[in-house]
Structures are given as C-alpha cells and as structure tokens.
Amino acid sequence: MKNYSICMIGFGNVGRAFAKLINRKAKQLSDEFNTSFSVVAIATGSHGRAINYSGINLKKALEISAENGSLDELSTIPIPESIQDFIALSKADFLIENSPVNYETGEPAITHIKAALANKMHAVSANKGPIVHAYEELIALALASEKQFLFESAVMDGAPIFSVFREALPAADIKGFEGILNSCTNLLIEKMEKGSTFEEAIAHAQLIGIAETDPSGDIDGWDASIKVAALATVLMGIPLKPQDVDRKGIRDLTPHLIQKAIQDGKRWKLVCTAEKSGGKITAKVAPQLVPSSSPLFSVNGTSSLVIFKTDVLPGLGILESDPSPETTAYGLLADILNVLK
DSSP states (O other), rough: EEEEEEEEOOHHHHHHHHHHHHHHHHHHHHHHEEEEEEEEEEOOSSSEEEEOOTOOHHHHHHHHHHOOOOOGGGGGOOOSSSHHHHHHHOOOOEEEEOOOOOTTTTTHHHHHHHHHHHHHOEEEEEHHHHHHHHHHHHHHHHHHHHHOEOOOOHHHHHSSHIIIIIISSSTTTTTEEEEEEHHHHHHHHHHHHHHHHHHHHHHHHTTTTTTTTTHHHHHTTHHHHHHHHHHHHHHSHHHHHHHHEOOOOOOOOOOOHHHHHHHEEEEEEEEEEEEEEEEEEEEEEEEEEEEEEEGHHHOTTTOEEEEEEESSOOOOOEEEOOOOOHHHHHHHHHHHHHHHO
C-alpha cells in the first residue's frame, strides 16, 4: 500500500473536517485505492505550526485546536519562520492550501501554491483567490513541474463543477451561467422572509458558522463575485477578476421589500450571471426578484445552484444542498484522489 504525505496550510473548520475525513475514510481508502495518507505538516495563522515526518497525531491536533492551544508542541523539528521554507521542509507529496481568501490579490495563497509546485508537490486548494488572480501562471508552473493544481472546493464546496466539464463533458462550450453561489446571503434573505431583522439574521449566520465576524465579503457581494470570476476564468476560458464583475450586495434589501416580494409570489435572491459574447464576458452579481417559475426560487437556506448554458446542453444545473465544512473537505479529498488516478 502506498502512503502519501500531506502538508496543510490552514487548520480552521475545513482543515479540521479534512483531518477527520481521512481518519474516517482510512479503511475505504486502503481497500478501494490501496492508499493511505499521513499529515506531516500543519501551519496555522495563530495556533502554531508542526512538522513530523512520521505523521502528526491528528487526534491530538484536533484536541489542541479545539482548546485554542498551539500545535508547536507536536513538531519534532525546529520550524522555520517563512511559510515557503515550511512548505519546502515538509517534503510532502501534497499541499492543501486553505488560508483565508484575499479578494483583491489572491495572496498569500498564490505564493504558497508556487512554493509547493517548485518543491515538486501537487497542490490542492479550496481558495478562490489563486484561481482568479494567477490561474494561467499556476497551471503553467504545475505543467513544468509535472504536478497538478486542482481546486474543486473553491466555488461550491464539494460539488463537482470544474471536474464535470474537465472529464465528463469534453468539448462543451459554455456560453453563460446563472445561479446562487453565496450560501450566507441566501440564508440571510430567508431569515428575513421569516421575520428576522437584518441584524438578527446576521447574528444567526455567525452563530452557526456561515458568516464571518466581519460578514461584509458576503453581504457586499465579494464572495459571489470571486466565484463568478473563477467559473469564467476556468470554464469559459477568459480571465476575469472579481473587480470586473458588476457587483451589488444585499445591504439595501429591507424586510419590507422582502415581505412585499413574498406577498407577490416572488423572492429576492442574490443572483450571479455571466454571458460570453465576442470574446468578452459580461458578469453581474446583484439582488433580483425571482418568480416562482424560476429554478432559483426554491433554493433555500445555505444551498447553492448554478445553471450552465452550453452549445450542446442548453440548460445544465448543479444543485448543492446545505453544504458544510465536511462537504468542502470532501472536495479536497476528491481532488487528491483524482490526481492519483
């Protein structure tokens, strides 16, 4: 049985879910893939770093993380200050890059992935930033290193958006798409439909871990815009930055407007659209009134839906219901297994 080593940058909700997932799936991975995984390096922003070439005790790492302790105690060698040096020193087969997204530059995730590829590691990421700010460069570096850079979890958690077109739909030309790609705003609007104020809806989303302490990235449409840019860049072949997306968030949606829509048999949704014409892409994120006849009408809670229009399939929809850190973690594992395949 072949064992593969993993270096993890970031050990938040998704990182911890990934650690639990590979432990839970260990027997299946052994039986079906003749494969096992060991996490040999973990770096966090504020809870320490550790390298152990024999494999970090993930149960202990999870306990330390839950107690807000430091992972430093799990390291068997001195840890360099530079993350690039840390990645190189890990000598891992795979890098999992899961640092917080930077909408404007994609850093430091881009630098982390470059370091992995330069050190002959495959790179797998749930981070949208590197896709929209350095996709072509990173793919070229991966090819030159004879390694792969995959990112299935970046847009709809574990739902197979990129791999569907990469593997199952060859030569399909995407003309455009529309959808609901931000779970947080969809939940906020639904809470206000049920009578919550805007502030109460945000507090609920923060309580269940859907919204950050500063939820502006979701509320102001940045998260949705960077997801639109990622889909356009990879699947439509035209580089697009989130700053290029015509963006409007949901701050102006009042409970009165939302209740009025319900009375009229409609719902407000933060809708993402992109259309390709003449070698250019027109992209938009904005609140829209959606009639009951629209597939977007019934997308509830934290669910997401994207509907693609292609030259061979006029309407192909992918729905993800109630995602969680566990579904994102599965997307990371699926990428790793697809690299090995």
